[in-house]
Amino acid sequence: MQADLDWRDGGIPVSTRFDDPYFSLVGGLAETRHVFLDGNDLPARFVPGFHIAELGFGTGLNLLAALLAWRSAGMDGPLRFTSFEAYPMTGDEMARALSAFPEVADVAAPIVEQWGSGARHITLPDLQAEIITGDAQQTLPAWQGMANAWFLDGFSPAKNPELWNGAMMAAVGAHTHVGGTFATYTAAGHVRRALTEAGFTVERRTGFGTKRHMTAGVRG
Ligand SMILES: C[S@@+](CC[C@H](N)C(=O)[O-])C[C@H]1O[C@@H](n2cnc3c(N)ncnc32)[C@H](O)[C@@H]1O
Numbered sequence: 001m002q003a004d005l006d007w008r009d010g011g012i013p014v015s016t017r018f019d020d021p022y023f024s025l026v027g028g029l030a031e032t033r034h035v036f037l038d039g040n041d042l043p044a045r046f047v048p049g050f051h052i053a054e055l056g057f058g059t060g061l062n063l064l065a066a067l068l069a070w071r072s073a074g075m076d077g078p079l080r081f082t083s084f085e086a087y088p089m090t091g092d093e094m095a096r097a098l099s100a101f102p103e104v105a106d107v108a109a110p111i112v113e114q115w116g117s118g119a120r121h122i123t124l125p126d127l128q129a130e131i132i133t134g135d136a137q138q139t140l141p142a143w144q145g146m147a148n149a150w151f152l153d154g155f156s157p158a159k160n161p162e163l164w165n166g167a168m169m170a171a172v173g174a175h176t177h178v179g180g181t182f183a184t185y186t187a188a189g190h191v192r193r194a195l196t197e198a199g200f201t202v203e204r205r206t207g208f209g210t211k212r213h214m215t216a217g218v219r220g
Pocket of ligand 1: 003021022023054055056057058059060061062063084085086087088134135136137153154155160162163
């Protein structure tokens, strides 16, 4: 199935299926960096072979922010990135969404090109990315990989509950190395409890912008 999009406020993609925007109306890239990079203590924890996994590939903005951080940190070898996505955008939709962020234009161009040509393994000299299409409720439990850090970026738990339920959070925990981490923008109590049950030591952190709190954690 494809993404169903509406474009609001000068170019913010909004999912009509979930009635939720793909990124914050204020700050997009800054929010990604605060929540997903700082929330996973990146780039400080980067080591060769580091593997990020993500629920919800969307526009690819989080991948681009991570790759920029990897490059700025001067890492050797490729960043490994696996993302799970049920309703992929087309290449044109991705390009339109990302045009809101001129600072990622250069890093985005070859990735959008590969994605637009139908590739779901995206390879650059410093990136090995795989986008696993289908409902993550099936594809994540079947995944053979293990992540060092998770970006939990479904639509809001109220609108996209299946991406945040106990079974999904348990699957996230089962696919995280000991000492690995997660970060998410939500501070919903049931998500925090499910992640605790999944084996993480969970911490509430300061959210981005007007959001008071977000959540991060370490796998014991
Ligand atoms: C907030 S957006 C992700 C934004 C994205 N990380 C970015 O950088 O643009 C949430 C994503 O979760 C996806 N999604 C929702 N339910 C899903 C499911 N059951 N399995 C996999 N992906 C799902 C949506 O299609 C959407 O792309």
